[in-house]
Amino acid sequence: xxxxxxxxxxxxxxxxxxxxxxxxxxxxxxxxxxxxxxxxxxxxxxxxxxxxxxxxxxxxxxxxxxxxxxxxxxxxxxxxxxxxxxxxxxxxxxxxxxxxxxxxxxxxxxxxxxxxxxxxxxxxxxxxxxxxxxxxxxxxxxxxxxxxxxxxxxxxxxxxxxxxxxxxxxxxxxxxxxxxxxxxxxxxxxxxxxxxxxxxxxxxxxxxxxxxxxxxxxxxxxxxxxxxxxxxxxxxxxxxxxxxxxxxxxxxxxxxxxxxxxxx
Amino acid sequence: xxxxxxxxxxxxxxxxxxxxxxxxxxxxxxxxxxxxxxxxxxxxxxxxxxxxxxxxxxxxxxxxxxxxxxxxxxxxxxxxxxxxxxxxxxxxxxxxxxxxxxxxxxxxxxxxxxxxxxxxxxxxxxxxxxxxxxxxxxxxxxxxxxxxxxxxxxxxxxxxxxxxxxxxxxxxxxxxxxxxxxxxxxxxxxxxxxxxxxxxxxxxxxxxxxxxxxxxxxxxxxxxxxxxxxxxxxxxxxxxxxxxxxxxxxxxxxxxxxxxxxxxxxxxxxxxxxxxxxxxxxxxxxxxxxxxxxxxxxxxxxxxxxxxxxxxxxxxxxxxxxxxxxxxxxxxxxxxxxxxxxxxxxxxxxxxxxxxxxxxxxxxxxxxxxxxxxxxxxxxxxxxxxxxxxxxxxxxxxxxxxxxxxxxxxxxxxxxxxxxxxxxxxxxxxxxxxxxxxxxxxxxxxxxxxxxxxxxxxxxxxxxxxxxxxxxxxxxxxxxxxxxxxxxxxxxxxxxxxxxxxxxxxxxxxxxxxxxxxxxxxxxxxxxxxxxxx
Numbered sequence: 061x062x063x064x065x066x067x068x069x070x071x072x073x074x075x076x077x078x079x080x081x082x083x084x085x086x087x088x089x090x091x092x093x094x095x096x097x098x099x100x101x102x103x104x105x106x107x108x109x110x111x112x113x114x115x116x117x118x119x120x121x122x123x124x125x126x127x128x129x130x131x132x133x134x135x136x137x138x139x140x141x142x143x144x145x146x147x148x149x150x151x152x153x154x155x156x157x158x159x160x161x162x163x164x165x166x167x168x169x170x171x172x173x174x175x176x177x178x179x180x181x182x183x184x185x186x187x188x189x190x191x192x193x194x195x196x197x198x199x200x201x202x203x204x205x206x207x208x209x210x211x212x213x214x215x216x217x218x219x220x221x222x223x224x225x226x227x228x229x230x231x232x233x234x235x236x237x238x239x240x241x242x243x244x245x246x247x248x249x250x251x252x253x254x255x256x257x258x259x260x261x262x263x264x265x266x267x268x269x270x271x272x273x274x275x276x277x278x279x280x281x282x283x284x285x286x287x288x289x290x291x292x293x294x295x296x297x298x299x300x301x302x303x304x305x306x307x308x309x310x311x312x313x314x315x316x317x318x319x320x321x322x323x324x
Numbered sequence: 325x326x327x328x329x330x331x332x333x334x335x336x337x338x339x340x341x342x343x344x345x346x347x348x349x350x351x352x353x354x355x356x357x358x359x360x361x362x363x364x365x366x367x368x369x370x371x372x373x374x375x376x377x378x379x380x381x382x383x384x385x386x387x388x389x390x391x392x393x394x395x396x397x398x399x400x401x402x403x404x405x406x407x408x409x410x411x412x413x414x415x416x417x418x419x420x421x422x423x424x425x426x427x428x429x430x431x432x433x434x435x436x437x438x439x440x441x442x443x444x445x446x447x448x449x450x451x452x453x454x455x456x457x458x459x460x461x462x463x464x465x466x467x468x469x470x471x472x473x474x475x476x477x478x479x480x481x482x483x484x485x486x487x488x489x490x491x492x493x494x495x496x497x498x499x500x501x502x503x504x505x506x507x508x509x510x511x512x513x514x515x516x517x518x519x520x521x522x523x524x525x526x527x528x529x530x531x532x533x534x535x536x537x538x539x540x541x542x543x544x545x546x547x548x549x550x551x552x553x554x555x556x557x558x559x560x561x562x563x564x565x566x567x568x569x570x571x572x573x574x575x576x577x578x579x580x581x582x583x584x585x586x587x588x589x590x591x592x593x594x595x596x597x598x599x600x601x602x603x604x605x606x607x608x609x610x611x612x613x614x615x616x617x618x619x620x621x622x623x624x625x626x627x628x629x630x631x632x633x634x635x636x637x638x639x640x641x642x643x644x645x646x647x648x649x650x651x652x653x654x655x656x657x658x659x660x661x662x663x664x665x666x667x668x669x670x671x672x673x674x675x676x677x678x679x680x681x682x683x684x685x686x687x688x689x690x691x692x693x694x695x696x697x698x699x700x701x702x703x704x705x706x707x708x709x710x711x712x713x714x715x716x717x718x719x720x721x722x723x724x725x726x727x728x729x730x731x732x733x734x735x736x737x738x739x740x741x742x743x744x745x746x747x748x749x750x751x752x753x754x755x756x757x758x759x760x761x762x763x764x765x766x767x768x769x770x771x772x773x774x775x776x777x778x779x780x781x782x783x784x785x786x787x788x789x790x791x792x793x794x795x796x797x798x799x800x801x802x803x804x805x806x807x808x809x810x811x812x813x814x815x816x817x818x819x820x821x822x823x824x825x826x827x828x829x830x831x832x833x834x835x836x837x838x839x840x841x842x843x844x845x846x847x848x849x850x851x852x853x854x855x856x857x858x
Contacts, residue, residue: 160820160821162820162821162822163821164821236818237737237741237744237817237818238744238817238823238824239741239744239748239827242747242748244751267828269832271836292839292840292843294836296831296832298831300828302820306824306827308748308751308752308827308832308835310752310835312839324839
């Protein structure tokens with residue numbers, strides 16, 4: 061028999077991803093977890109109970125390359141914020157956030173969870189969030205790579221969903237300055253009124269603004285509803301990578317008397 | 325099929341590639357020029373290479389920050405023309421020849437130092453690689469006869485760095501730059517860059533010009549004779565209608581009293597040839613004297629870019645400028661009194677900048693730029709290949725990055741933070757071509773053209789309006805800068821939430837201000853255009 065923990069880490073990850081997606085180590089159907097498809101459901105449950113349930117909120121974070129690493133003098137204090145049952149889980153789940161001392165999210169950091177040779181890895185996203193699903197109950201060690209001395213030991217029961225928070229701290233002499241890198245962002249027009257923020261760096265939080273009209277924004281994209289009044293209006297986006305950097309770009313949008321919109 | 329394709333930036337006519345082309349053509353080789361002003365031009369350059377199928381492609385890298393774009397272009401050219409010889413030249417490749425050949429197998433060679441005769445010899449011996457070892461000024465990868473020329477095998481070749489080639493002793497012996505297409509025109513005026521000299525007699529720490537030339541045998545600063553220089557001006561004047569000569573000399577003047585003699589000679593020659601033209605020059609603050617610059621203005625020198633560099637004596641010392649703030653102030657005041665457009669730039673952040681230096685620089689900027697006589701230009705010292713400051717910071721272990729792009733941190737965190745805030749909030753206004761600072765600078769050029777070359781249609785109110793507009797932009801920048809300075813002195817600069825929020829706020833204020841003023845500048849330009857149409 062092939063032991064999972066004897067396989068290369070990449071292969072382990074691939075197999076675990078398949079296992080997570082198709083419903084854990086048991087042969088049961090993930091779409092009909094045993095606890096939901098109990099042969100004697102309570103009467104209040106609708107007959108459609110075995111239809112596909114909504115996707116669990118704690119789907120595994122797709123692995124991306126870390127863009128940030130623990131620096132000399134930097135460490136993280138972790139704590140468990142909440143533990144709650146989640147019947148949708150085949151095993152258990154860990155979710156959490158990494159923030160700096162001012163509550164700003166820290167994206168791009170590699171986070172690992174390990175147990176007896178089993179390991180999974182994720183990277184915090186632009187809001188500082190990361191998440192894992194683990195196959196079974198047990199004792200897991202959660203750490204930010206490079207700061208294993210401050211790892212958290214988590215006792216997870218079956219269907220437990222635990223939320224943790226890591227707060228960054230620094231040795232007093234080594235607190236870094238913000239805006240560590242010079243970064244850029246550019247507003248690209250994708251249609252008459254649709255715009256997108258374009259930057260080669262991932263993980264930014266975007267904040268759009270416009271000096272007239274209204275804006276429907278979602279992340280890196282925005283759609284402008286111009287005002288009726290002709291004039292020059294400023295569309296601006298701020299791309300914020302937390303301590304790593306910040307970039308701003310703006311476009312002048314000119315509304316003509318005939319309602320036409322041109323870029324100044 | 326052409327012999328050589330020379331590729332370089334062409335915001336203004338590229339004199340480097342044009343001098344190379346002129347020498348090659350003088351010896352019977354066919355040469356084409358290709359414009360690579362931004363990365364977006366890459367496809368056009370590759371297309372031109374495919375059509376002309378040159379045996380050798382020369383890439384002229386003027387600015388180090390563009391080296392990655394040129395290297396990416398070299399890779400595309402290699403794919404398009406696997407057998408062409410690809411060589412790199414310019415300041416940065418001169419100082420990083422071995423590293424570039426080591427790391428970029430698409431390159432066959434690097435032409436170091438002044439390139440005209442090294443490139444010529446390379447073209448002459450292109451089919452005889454065994455003879456490349458005798459080409460002074462060339463670095464190349466030795467590839468054995470048995471090795472095929474696939475890129476993967478190029479790493480294996482030994483890198484050979486030949487001794488430097490002596491400098492061109494007599495600049496008059498060079499042909500005039502090859503100008504295949506008419507020079508650019510604006511507001512009905514043809515304008516061209518040219519040089520009357522090469523090299524500089526000073527040794528500022530941030531500049532690679534001295535090391536570029538002094539690594540070869542010969543006199544570092546050399547001048548064309550005045551008749552030879554004016555011959556080229558007359559040719560451009562009569563053949564292409566050029567009436568605005570933009571001198572791009574490293575330093576326009578010779579050292580000491582010799583500058584008076586050169587100016588007198590040039591004045592007489594221009595008068596004799598009856599060239600009714602205007603000029604722009606670059607010089608040092610200690611070149612500026614009232615009598616000399618009055619004379620220059622009478623000759624048609626309407627703009628001088630003065631290498632002031634700092635409003636702090638401490639910084640001027642660390643930059644090794646051999647000038648003082650008093651000299652800088654005097655130089656700009658003389659130019660203002662004379663009535664010459666006085667452009668200047670300040671390196672307000674350098675590896676040794678202190679809070680006191682910044683205070684002094686801000687005061688200097690307000691004093692010299694607050695009235696709008698020229699748009700403000702300020703920034704951080706970048707550490708370029710071949711500069712004395714690079715050597716020093718390497719010795720001190722203060723650099724991060726690598727030879728393609730070095731970086732450093734200013735020891736005082738308040739000063740470092742101010743630089744970071746400035747680049748985050750003021751990038752567009754100060755450093756981008758479409759930014760207001762650059763646009764104001766262009767408007768001043770336009771004003772010079774109207775004032776001196778369309779004098780009958782010039783209205784002093786145009787000058788007043790532009791000065792008022794530029795003063796508002798300058799003072800807005802200074803006000804924001806003062807706020808940033810105050811912030812770095814008194815707030816928690818390690819608080820990323822606070823710092824980022826402030827940077828975004830300043831950027832927003834600048835963008836809103838610029839939107840309004842850009843519209844005014846546009847109106848001003850339309851007025852100028854209307855006047856010239858009448």
